[in-house]
Amino acid sequence: MRVALFITCLADQFYAEAGVAAVRLLRALGVEVDFPRGQTCCGQPAFNAGHWGEARPLAGRTLQIFQEAEHVVLPSGSCASMVKNHYPELFPGSKEVLSLAERTYELSQFLVRVLGVERLGEGLKGKRVAYHHGCHALRELGVREEPLLLLRNAGAELLPWEAAEECCGFGGLFSVKLPEVSLAMADRKLATLPEAEVLTSTDAGCLLHLSGRMARKGVNLRVAPLATLLWEAYAGQG
Amino acid sequence: MQAKARLYPKEAARLLKEKPGVREAVTGATLHFERNRLRAYGEVPIGEWRERAKAVKDHVLSHLDRYLEEAERRLWENGVQVHWAEGPEEAHRVLLEIVRRRGVRRAVKAKSMLTEELGVNPLLESLGVEVLETDLGEYLIQLLGEPPSHIVGPAIHLSLEEIRRLFHGRFGTPLEASPEELAGVARRVLREAFLTADLGISGANFLVAETGTIALMENEGNIRLSTSLPKVHVAFVGIEKLLPRLQDLALFLPLTARAATGQRLSTYVSLIQGPAKAGEEGPEEVHVVLVDGGRTALLADPEAWETLRCLRCGACLNACPVYRQTGGHPYGYVYSGPIGAVLDPGLLSLEEAYPLPYASTLCGACYEACPVKIPIPRLLLTWRHRAVAEGLSPAWEGAAMRAFRKVMESPRLYRLFSRALRGLPLPQDLLPLLRAWTEGRGPVKPSPRPFHELWRELEGEGGR
Ligand code: SF4
Numbered sequence: 001m002r003v004a005l006f007i008t009c010l011a012d013q014f015y016a017e018a019g020v021a022a023v024r025l026l027r028a029l030g031v032e033v034d035f036p037r038g039q040t041c042c043g044q045p046a047f048n049a050g051h052w053g054e055a056r057p058l059a060g061r062t063l064q065i066f067q068e069a070e071h072v073v074l075p076s077g078s079c080a081s082m083v084k085n086h087y088p089e090l091f092p093g094s095k096e097v098l099s100l101a102e103r104t105y106e107l108s109q110f111l112v113r114v115l116g117v118e119r120l121g122e123g124l125k126g127k128r129v130a131y132h133h134g135c136h137a138l139r140e141l142g143v144r145e146e147p148l149l150l151l152r153n154a155g156a157e158l159l160p161w162e163a164a165e166e167c168c169g170f171g172g173l174f175s176v177k178l179p180e181v182s183l184a185m186a187d188r189k190l191a192t193l194p195e196a197e198v199l200t201s202t203d204a205g206c207l208l209h210l211s212g213r214m215a216r217k218g219v220n221l222r223v224a225p226l227a228t229l230l231w232e233a234y235a236g237q238g
Numbered sequence: 239m240q241a242k243a244r245l246y247p248k249e250a251a252r253l254l255k256e257k258p259g260v261r262e263a264v265t266g267a268t269l270h271f272e273r274n275r276l277r278a279y280g281e282v283p284i285g286e287w288r289e290r291a292k293a294v295k296d297h298v299l300s301h302l303d304r305y306l307e308e309a310e311r312r313l314w315e316n317g318v319q320v321h322w323a324e325g326p327e328e329a330h331r332v333l334l335e336i337v338r339r340r341g342v343r344r345a346v347k348a349k350s351m352l353t354e355e356l357g358v359n360p361l362l363e364s365l366g367v368e369v370l371e372t373d374l375g376e377y378l379i380q381l382l383g384e385p386p387s388h389i390v391g392p393a394i395h396l397s398l399e400e401i402r403r404l405f406h407g408r409f410g411t412p413l414e415a416s417p418e419e420l421a422g423v424a425r426r427v428l429r430e431a432f433l434t435a436d437l438g439i440s441g442a443n444f445l446v447a448e449t450g451t452i453a454l455m456e457n458e459g460n461i462r463l464s465t466s467l468p469k470v471h472v473a474f475v476g477i478e479k480l481l482p483r484l485q486d487l488a489l490f491l492p493l494t495a496r497a498a499t500g501q502r503l504s505t506y507v508s509l510i511q512g513p514a515k516a517g518e519e520g521p522e523e524v525h526v527v528l529v530d531g532g533r534t535a536l537l538a539d540p541e542a543w544e545t546l547r548c549l550r551c552g553a554c555l556n557a558c559p560v561y562r563q564t565g566g567h568p569y570g571y572v573y574s575g576p577i578g579a580v581l582d583p584g585l586l587s588l589e590e591a592y593p594l595p596y597a598s599t600l601c602g603a604c605y606e607a608c609p610v611k612i613p614i615p616r617l618l619l620t621w622r623h624r625a626v627a628e629g630l631s632p633a634w635e636g637a638a639m640r641a642f643r644k645v646m647e648s649p650r651l652y653r654l655f656s657r658a659l660r661g662l663p664l665p666q667d668l669l670p671l672l673r674a675w676t677e678g679r680g681p682v683k684p685s686p687r688p689f690h691e692l693w694r695e696l697e698g699e700g701g702r
Contacts, residue, residue, distance in 0.1 A: 007689045009646065009652075012656075012688045012689045012690055013656060013659060013684050013685065013688050014683070014684055014685060015685065016685035016686075016687060016688050016689040016692055019689035020692055020696060023696050035690075035693045035696075035697070037649070038649045040645075040646040040649065041642075041646040043646075045639075045642065046642060047619075048600060048619070048622070049596075049622060049635065049639065050595075050619070050621075050623045050624070050626040050627075050631065051626050051631075051636070052623050052626070053626075054640060054642065055643075057647055058643060058646050058647065135599065135600070135601035136600075138602075139601070139603070139606060140602060166559050166601075166603075167599050167601035169559070169599060171598070171599025171601070174596070174598070174599045175675060176675055177596055177635075178247055178250060178251075178560075178596070179675075180250060180254045181250050181560055181563050181564065182599075183678040183679075184563040185559050185560070185563060185599075186678075188559070188562070188563070209679060212676075212678070212679025212680045212682075213678065213680075215680035216678060216679055
C-alpha cells in the first residue's frame with residue numbers, strides 16, 4: 001500500500017517531528033510513503049474566515065498535487081476535515097474533489113480503519129497521557145475512539161479529563177480576532193487538565209495554542225502531537 | 239432592543255476583564271444544563287426524534303403561508319383576535335389600542351424573547367403602564383435594568399451573591415438570605431401584581447395550526463398566571479413558531495424540554511384555546527399577534543432559511559464554549575450564543591451584526607446539541623463568506639489573507655517564509671497578527687527545521 005502524506009503548513013513549521021514520526025510509523029507498518037512536492041497549506045484558515053476566494057486556489061493546488069494518490073494521510077484532524085468535508089463545498093459537483101475526499105484520512109483514522117492496526121507496540125507503558133479531542137477530528141471526521149484505542153493499547157494511562165471534548169479556543173483566526181475569549185477558553189481547558197506527563201492531540205493548531213498558553217502561565221508539561229506518541233508506541237522510546 | 243452587535247469583540251474583552259464573575263456563573267450554569275441535556279438525550283432515541291422534529295419544521299416552513307392561514311382561521315373560530323405585525327411599529331399599535339381601550343395601568347409579562355425583540359416593555363412604560371416581568375430570572379434582570387443573558391435563563395450571569403445584594407437594596411432582605419427566602423419575597427411582589435394587572439403578555443413556544451392552540455412551557459407557574467388572571471391576554475408569536483397538528487406537540491414539548499434543561503417535560507404546559515367562555519374563569523379577551531420581524535426575508539434566503547427551525551431551547555448556548563466565557567450580553571442583541579450568531583445577521587442585517595458570525599471556533603458543539611439539527615457551523619461559514627464578499631471584514635484581514643494565499647500558492651515563497659520564520663528578527667512584532675497571538679501565548683517557536691527539509695533525509699533513508 002502506498003500513501004501520500006499531507007503534512008500541512010502548521011505541522012510542517014511547528015511540529016516537524018510529527019511528520020517524521022508519521023513517515024517512520026507508516027513505513028514500519030509496511031506502507032510506502034510519498035511526500036508529494038509543492039504541498040503547502042490546505043486553505044483552511046482562509047476558508048474558515050470567509051475568504052473563499054483565497055481558499056479556492058489553495059484547495060485547487062492541493063487537489064492537483066494529490067490527485068494521483070491512492071490514500072492521502074494527514075497528521076491533522078482539522079486539515080483532513082477541510083479536504084474531506086469542505087473541499088466539496090468549495091467545488092460543488094466536482095467528481096475529482098469527491099474522490100479525493102473519499103481517499104483522505106487523519107493518521108489514527110487511517111491506521112485503524114484502513115490498515116486495521118489497533119496495536120502498535122507497548123512503548124507508552126505506564127505513561128500518563130491527557131488527550132485533547134480536536135473539534136474537527138471529533139465532530140466533523142468522527143475520530144473519537146481511534147486515538148484512544150491506539151494509545152491505550154500501547155500501554156498509556158489515559159487520564160479522565162472533564163473538558164477533554166471541549167474546544168481549546170484556537171479556531172485559527174479566532175485566536176487573533178478574539179484573543180481574550182480564545183485565551184479564556186484555553187484557561188478553562190487547562191484549569192481542568194489532569195496531572196499528566198504528556199498532552200497530546202491530532203492537531204498542531206490546538207497544541208500550539210495550549211502549549212503557548214501554558215508557557216505564558218509557567219506550566220511545564222510536555223506537549224506532543226499524536227503522531228509522535230504513536231511512533232513512540234511502536235519504537236518503544238519515550 | 240437597540241442592537242449593539244457590532245461591538246461584540248470589544249464588549250467580550252471588556253466583560254472578561256471587568257466582570258470575571260460572569261464567566262464563572264455562566265460556565266457553571268451552562269455545564270450543569272449541558273450535562274442534564276446529555277443525560278436526557280441519552281434516555282430516548284434522540285437521533286430519530288431530531289430527524290422527525292427537523293422534518294416537521296421543514297414541512298411547516300415550506301408551506302408557511304398555508305399553515306398561517308389555517309392558524310388564523312382556527313384562532314378566530316376559537317374567539318381569539320388575530321393581528322399581523324411586520325415589525326415593532328405594528329406590534330406596538332396593537333398594544334396601544336388595547337391599553338387605551340381597556341384603560342390598562344398594570345401589565346404582567348411571561349418571559350418572551352420576541353417581546354424583547356419588539357421592545358414591548360419600553361413601549362408600555364412610555365404609555366404610563368407599569369410592567370412586571372414574572373419569570374423569576376426575568377424579574378431579576380428587570381430590577382437591574384439589564385437585557386436577558388440567555389434565551390432560557392435570562393439571569394444566568396448573576397451569582398447568588400449579586401442577587402442577595404440586589405434584594406437587600408430593594409427589599410431590605412438580609413445579606414445572607416437563602417434562595418428560598420429571596421424567591422419568597424419575589425413571590426409576594428409578583429402575586430400582588432398578578433391579582434391587580436389588567437393585561438397579561440406572553441410569547442408562545444408553539445402555535446398549532448390545526449386547532450389554533452398556543453402552547454407555552456415553563457417551570458414556575460408564572461406563565462399560567464400571567465395568561466389566565468388578567469382580563470386581557472396578548473400573545474406575541476413569531477411566524478416560525480407554527481406546528482401543523484396538535485399531535486406534533488407530543489414530540490416537540492418533550493424534545494424542547496430535554497434540549498433546554500434536561501427535563502422530560504417542563505413543570506407546566508399551558509395550552510391556550512381562546513378566551514373564557516360563559517361561566518369559565520379566565521381572560522375576556524385573547525389576542526395573538528403574528529410577528530414577521532424579518533422572518534419572511536430569512537425564509538426566502540436559500541442558504542440561511544434553516545435558522546428558522548429554531549425552538550429557542552438554548553441548548554446551543556449551553557454547549558458553546560465561546561458563549562460560556564461571557565454569557566449573552568456582549569453579543570449585543572436579544573439572541574446570543576451560536577443561534578444568535580446566525581439569526582441576528584438574518585434579522586438585523588449582516589452589517590449590523592457583522593462580528594457575530596466570527597464569535598465561534600466552528601467547534602460544532604452547537605450542532606450536536608440542537609434538537610432540530612440546525613447546521614449552525616455551516617451557517618456561520620455562509621455569513622462569514624458573505625461578510626467578506628460585502629467588504630465588511632477589516633482591511634488587515636483581507637490583506638493578510640491575500641498575502642497568506644500568495645505565500646502558500648508558491649512553494650518557493652513558502653520556503654522563503656519558512657526561513658524567515660526561523661531567522662529571528664523578522665515577523666514577531668511586525669505583524670499585529672503575531673502580536674495578538676504572542677501576548678497571551680508566549681513567543682512563536684517553530685521546529686528547528688521544517689518537515690519539508692527533513693523529508694530529504696527521510697527520502698534518503700528510503701525505507702521501502
Ligand atoms: S439553534 Fe437549536 S439548540 Fe439553539 S436555541 Fe435554536 S433549537 Fe435550540
